[in-house]
Amino acid sequence: MPMAENDCEGDLSPPAPVASLCVSTSPQARAKRKIAALMEEVENLKQDKATKQRKTTYYVSQGRALHRMVVLYTPIEDLVAENDRRCEEIDGDNTIEHNRLQRGYIELAKVLPWFHEKLADLDFEESADMLRKLKRGADSARGDDMGTLKELVASWVNIECRPASLIRPDDKHHRGFVNDACGRLLCPAEWRWEDPIVKAGIRDRTTTFIVSENSWPSFMYENYEADVQNLEHGLFKSRLLLMGFKAIFTSPSSANEVDGDGDGADILENNRRTRRRSDHARVKTCVASIIGMRKATPRAIAYTACQIRFALSNITSWRTVDGDFDYQMFWNNIVDFFEDPPGPAALTRVNKLLDWWTRKVFGRNHRQDLTPDVVKNMSVNSLAAQRQQMEDASFDSD
Incomplete structure (x- = not known):
């Protein structure tokens, strides 16, 4: 029995066309929207770069105090690790070097007051990047x-x-x-x-x-x-x-x-000397x-x-x-x-x-x-306390 034409293997007849749902628009309008989208993307990239640059400048600037005020050579990572160790091992044995590292971490937190909290907010890669920039400074x-x-x-x-x-x-x-x-x-x-x-x-x-x-x-x-x-x-x-x-x-x-x-x-x-210094503007x-x-x-x-x-x-x-x-x-x-x-x-x-x-x-x-402990003993506060005492005594007598 002969095979039907539409049942033959490898039928090459074209598929039925799919109806397009697009609404025709002006080519100029489409080009403008593409340009606007690209410009917005470029602007976002610029802002990200500017933010990263500001962070880099800030960390490098802050890092300039580290050798001068905190450590000579010791890596900051060692100070952080020692503080973490003490948090985990409250009753651990501490050597002289351990105590030096911990005093260094405390001094670091004084010199850079933002460091302790910032370190907790960053992931490993971000914190490592911050420490590299501090060291550069x-x-x-x-x-x-x-x-x-x-x-x-x-x-x-x-x-x-x-x-x-x-x-x-x-x-x-x-x-x-x-x-x-x-x-x-x-x-x-x-x-x-x-x-x-x-x-x-x-x-x-x-x-x-x-x-x-x-x-x-x-x-x-x-x-x-x-x-x-x-x-x-x-x-x-x-x-x-x-x-x-x-x-x-x-x-x-x-x-x-x-x-x-x-x-x-x-x-x-x-x-x-004070007068002489005041005569010269600081630059x-x-x-x-x-x-x-x-x-x-x-x-x-x-x-x-x-x-x-x-x-x-x-x-x-x-x-x-x-x-x-x-x-x-x-x-x-x-x-x-x-x-x-x-x-x-x-x-x-x-x-x-x-x-x-x-x-x-x-x-x-x-x-x-x-x-506050020093100021409370000075005459302004002492007088205020004395006046309050006199007022209280007068009220009690009435």
Whole structure:
């Protein structure tokens, strides 16, 4: 029986057309709508890019305080990890290093008050990106400070020590222990640089005269000399250290202006300096104002000491270890001196020393110390309390 034509395999007849439901519009109108949609998409991309740029700028700017105020080398991730560990292990054993990390995290939360809450709101990739940008800002600030102090320290040493051969501001190779002036300032406090045996031993790097972070350098002391019978006396009261701090945190021009110790004898000179400063308009906000620093802190002093030590040395790039000298351990030793005193008497001396630093750097304005507990005992509030008591007594008598 013959097969029907429409039943044959491979029928190539065209399918029935599907009716279009589109409503005809103007080609020009369709083109305009496409352009508008594309322009909106471009604008959204620009806004996203601008938002990311603002975040990057903000994080990098905030990061400039990290090395100066919080840590020297320790990664921020280590501080966060230690705080997390303590939250999970309330009764865990804490080593000296654990305590250092946790104190660092607490200091980080003080310097960057937004950090703690922000970290909780971000996912892992966003938080890692934020930490990278903070570190970029920290490293950038350290590089800027290195460049500034490289020249300033040379001029200060030339004035303070009056070496026979002046130190060139642009030369690092002829500093360190090969230079008499720098060598005297870098010499450990327990030795005398003027002793030819000491000088030769340090320069030859003998085992008898190892220069490490376990010694306080002479530049840390008042008049650059230590009392070996009382090594705490004069420590951290060096003029060079103080000038370095002011150059970093207030301004290089302020480094040579050091206020007196507050005995009243220098009040006229301080007033003259104040008037002179007010005559010159400020063209740049200082680092201390940007990061909200109102008092000298142990970690800022430690950072300054590391920068001064580097500026006196003959190494040309920042590194953790210089010969037998470990900068991280040196920084730890300074921070531990202030933040981990052995007892109440030592704590009192530390607080007195920090007050001295604050007075030297920031003068005698103490408005930030007007806490509610202090203000309530002042005469305005005392009078208000007395008047209220009299009113209450009068009401009771009636």
